[in-house]
Amino acid sequence: MSHTAHIRSHRKPRRSASTISMRAGVAGGVLGTLAVVGASGAANAAEPVTQTIELPTLTSDMASQVAQSADVTQQTAADYRLRAERDAAAAQAAKQARADLADAQKKAEAKKKAAEAKKKAAEAARRAAAERAARSADRPSLSVSASTGSSSSTGSAASIVSFVKAQIGDAYVSGGTGPSSWDCSGLVQAAFKQVGVSLPRVSQDQSTAGTQVSLNNLKAGDILYWGSSGSAYHVAVYVGGGMFVGAQNPSTGVVEKPLSYDPPTGAVRVL
Known part of the structure; x- marks a missing residue:
């Protein structure tokens, strides 16, 4: 035995059984609570979350508007196509008109030149005849x-x-x-x-x-x-x-x- 064992202030006080039991209960309760919370959290984490989005209901008015919009779009496309066809026809007609005009001008120019050449030839023949007549008149017998x-x-x-x-x-x-x-x-x-x-x-x-x-x-x-x-x-x-x-x-x-x-x-x- 230690030489200080008989001194009360140097001994560790002994714990009573009731104190130990109470502490053990408290600890067990705490651990149980943590286990329940952890299990609950794990269960919540494993369960998927589903969210529902409500779409607007297609009413009869909206269906009518959609149909009208489709009709308008189709009519517009038809108008564009008709306009394109008219423009192409007009361009072709203008091109043909220009070609016809150029051809007519060439023919008129050729006709004019032919008439001028004929006139010049006639004038030259007239002058030659006049010169021959003048020479004949000037020549004595x-x-x-x-x-x-x-x-x-x-x-x-x-x-x-x-x-x-x-x-x-x-x-x-x-x-x-x-x-x-x-x-x-x-x-x-x-x-x-x-x-x-x-x-x-x-x-x-x-x-x-x-x-x-x-x-x-x-x-x-x-x-x-x-x-x-x-x-x-x-x-x-x-x-x-x-x-x-x-x-x-x-x-x-x-x-x-x-x-x-x-x-x-x-x-x-x-x-």
């Missing part, structure tokens, strides 16, 4: 003048006549200047060159190279021309006796012909 014209050729004129007659039968070649092929102005130029006279190369200039003389007063060695003075398209040499020698064309070559064969427009005298 050559039959008398040819017979009365000087048929004798002396001096330089005789040399010119002799030269051109020597070339009869030669070929006609455009741009030809001899010695065996000629064009009209090339032959005339070469003939006058034999007597020391230098003439221009082309017929237009040769028709103004000398003094203009009347076709009623021709002399051998005169230059005959066809066309207007200064714009003649053909020349030849008068050789007397109403005859001329010239390089006419590729078919005939250099030939001697009477004035009546192709009456000239005018004449110039160089010698």
Whole structure:
């Protein structure tokens, strides 16, 4: 035994049985309560929660409104489709109208051009006829003048006549200047060159190279021309006796012909 066991203040007081029983009961009650609460909580947690949502009832008025809305939508779609068809038809009609108008304008323009061309052709034919008539009126009668014209050729004129007659039968070649092929102005130029006279190369200039003389007063060695003075398209040499020698064309070559064969427009005298 401890040496302090006999001292009362140093001993632990003993618990009574009633106290222990009471504490045990209290503890058991607490544990029981916790068990009941836990079980209840577990049961509540396992049970699903269901919530009910009430939908509005479709009344007859609402059904009527829905039907009317569907009808309106369908009618609107039909209107849009009809309008689209009308617009497409109008666009096609406008396109066809433009094409028809363009075609009509082209035809009218072609007709107008054809009429203008016909008018110009008629005018050109009229002018040509008037010019031929004027040339015919200006030409004097050559039959008398040819017979009365000087048929004798002396001096330089005789040399010119002799030269051109020597070339009869030669070929006609455009741009030809001899010695065996000629064009009209090339032959005339070469003939006058034999007597020391230098003439221009082309017929237009040769028709103004000398003094203009009347076709009623021709002399051998005169230059005959066809066309207007200064714009003649053909020349030849008068050789007397109403005859001329010239390089006419590729078919005939250099030939001697009477004035009546192709009456000239005018004449110039160089010698």
